[in-house]
Amino acid sequence: MHTILGANGTISKVLAKELSAYTDQIRLVSRNPQKINANDELFTADLTQADMVEKAVLGSSVVYLLVGFEYSTKVWRKDWPAVMKATLEACKKHKAKLVFFDNVYAYDQTAIPKMTEDSPINPPSEKGKVRAAVLKMMLDEIAAGNIQGIVARAADFYGPDNDKSFLIETVFKNYQKGKAANWFSRTDVVHSFTFTPDAAKATAILGNAPNDAWNQTWHLPTANNPLTGKEWATLFAKEMGVKNKVSALPKWLVKIIGWFVPFMAEMPEMMYQYEQPYVFDSSKFTNRFGMEATSYENGVKAIVGK
Secondary structure, three states: OEEEEOOOOHHHHHHHHHHOOOOOOEEEEEOOOOOOOOOOEEEEOOOOOHHHHHHHHOOOOEEEEOOOOOOOHHHHHHHHHHHHHHHHHHHHHHOOEEEEEEOOOOEOHHHHHHEOOOOOEOOOOHHHHHHHHHHHHHHHHHHOOOOOEEEEEOOOEEOOOOOOOHHHHHHHHHHHOOOOEEEEOOOOOEEOOEEHHHHHHHHHHHHOOOHHHOOEEEEOOOOOOOEEHHHHHHHHHHHHOOOOOEEEEOHHHHHHHHOOOHHHHOOHHHHHHOOOOEOEOOHHHHHHHOOOOOOHHHHHHHHHOO
16 A cells, blocks of 8 residues: 555645555545545544544555645644654554655755755755754654655756646746736746656655665656756747736835735745755756656646646
8 A cells, every 4th residue: 555645735646546556545634635536545633632543654655745734834844843752752663664755955055956865964944953853753763774765856947737846836827817927026046846757756666676775865857957946937928929028026115015925924934945046956866767847838838738
């Protein structure tokens, strides 16, 4: 049984489809799970409750942790440690392997221009500190030999049906509304984005990988020619047939917008990622598994064509 904890998210839905190539025993766990494949088993649970997590993991050989909480430091501090602790305990009890779908927030700020799996963990943000803490919980259990695990790490997202992507919200949707595209801080520095279908496919590959691929971190396939904010806006404008116009949002303005838009209030501490090059190296995965990332041009075509 392959079990997805947090089964309603953008990545989770595609992951369920990808896993059907490996098994017909897939359990989808969330507050309101919905079938992706005909044979999916649905399990309704509040994943902040340890007893529910334990029951959800029962009988699983591989567990995928893809919970998506509200983008709030307060919520993350309260819920992430509890969910990770419960998941680790359940996996140990039922001898299940764990794949943790992670982001780059825990990396040191100086690593952002060239991120690899060996980049130092030293988060500069409060959200990053939460991610680093739950990551340490998992890595400590792996080091102690209590579980087998994989950290599947992605850069910022973009892709079809992805409403939690900065790129989609401030470039694609702005153009759809006849507005200028927005970008954080600087439009002249490059920024990698991971295509969500690639991330899901690669996560399925890792969950079914040989034993020697476990107990380590893997960067998920991401195109190796990141674009600047200006180039991203140009690419979308060209594909959509709209006027190409992009403006940069300085931190002071984002703070003001945050008075009215709660999501934007959470962004100022993360803007260091847009004030310098943001380059995500996934060559380790490609060299091992032979999967190439979707080009940015084809990724944008897939989004616009939806």
